[in-house]
Amino acid sequence: MAQQYHATSVHSFWKLYDGYSTQTSLSRCKDAMQKLTTVMYAQPFIKLLQNCMGVLEYIRLKEKKLTVEDTIDTTERRQYLKYMKMSLVGDRTHTSLRIATCYLDDGIKEECLNVIRTVTDHPDNHLFMQSYSQYVKQTLNNTIKAFEDTSPIYKVHEIAMYNRIINKDLIDQDPYKTIEEFEQLKEEGHVVGGYNAFILVWERCWFDVTFMPAELPVLPKPAALELCIDNSQKKISFHPLLYGLLLEFIWHVINCSKNEEKEKVLEKMKNCVSRISGAEQSRGLNFMIYCYSRNNDHCSASRYLIQSFKLNPVEQNVAYLYIKYIINLLGKVYVHP
Secondary structure (H helix, E strand, C coil): CHHHHHHHHHHHHHHHCECCEHHHHHHHHHHHHHHHCCCCCCHHHHHHHHHHHHHHHHHHHHHHCCCCCCCCCCHHHHHHHHHHHHHCCCCCCHHHHHHHHHHHHHCCHHHHHHHHHHHHCCCCHHHHHCCHHHHHHHHHHHHHHHHHCCCHHHHHHHHHHHHHHHHHHHHHCCHHHHHHHHHHHHHCCCCCCCHHHHHHHHHCCCCCEEECHHHHHHCCHHHHHHHHCCCCCCCEEECHHHHHHHHHHHHHHHCCCCHHHHHHHHHHHHHHHHCCCHHHHHHHHHHHHHHHHHCCCHHHHHHHHHHHHHHCCCCCCHHHHHHHHHHHHHHHHHHCC
16 A cells, blocks of 8 residues: 555656646645545545645745735645644655745744754664665565564464454554554553554655645755756656755754754765765755855865766756856956956
8 A cells, every 4th residue: 555655646646736837736636635535545645635735835825925024824824834734744754855845945943953854863864775665675574574483472462463453444544543553552562563664654655855846936946956957847856865954954054053063964965975876866966066055165066066967967967057157157257357
């Protein structure tokens, strides 16, 4: 079911978006939400839709700010915050980092950083470097082996607990309520082998962070450039740890944190970029160019600029825009010394 969620909702739900039209996209999401209320085990799909609607409502609020001085008590603000809070229970990378993106833009300080750090400071964040399916398979194999090695007496006891959970699950048809059952057993001192696997597939779904053209107004500049560089793109996805680190760095810049805090994030970002490959690595290098430039380390920014363009020497690489911009600046200096 978790694999089906990944294959259908995370990819096909983006088709509800209608180009750059925020209002049409929001209307389509609301229609889909009504239909999902009658579908079994639809809660993860609903959480994703709530997240989408929260982002779209925030963009409407952002547009309203241009004409209305006080937007603190507006329908758009209430709706966006409501949807965001409802969708926080669920995938902790894909949807939570989209929430953090809105919070960052909206100036919500502490809660924004807390959401970001559920990804960037998680003790298992090195596992983001593995594919989701690999880690699920590994976890399930470990769970099965542990169950096989359990003593026959305890195995009977554990099977009884599984039966209780399964029967409750068939009634609720909600994986998040099933997680509550696991947690209740844990509080009572029982250890059920399937707990870690269930948490992984429903609450630690390490999917890429995806944005649509309609959501462009909320994206931080370096991420927005990656979407705009190629007009044929109907969506853009970022590695969750990499994107989380970008948000964390920008948070420190906006809130005037000490330089050592920004340096810690840059070191994590460098490690992350070194372990990914292809176009994603090029995007990571572009994020680093931006971050080092904001940190006034132009020497490092230049080094990563050259590295990015060597890795992906095409006009659809944001590094090409940076180089073009620098050449134009040098040309003006040469013409008007």
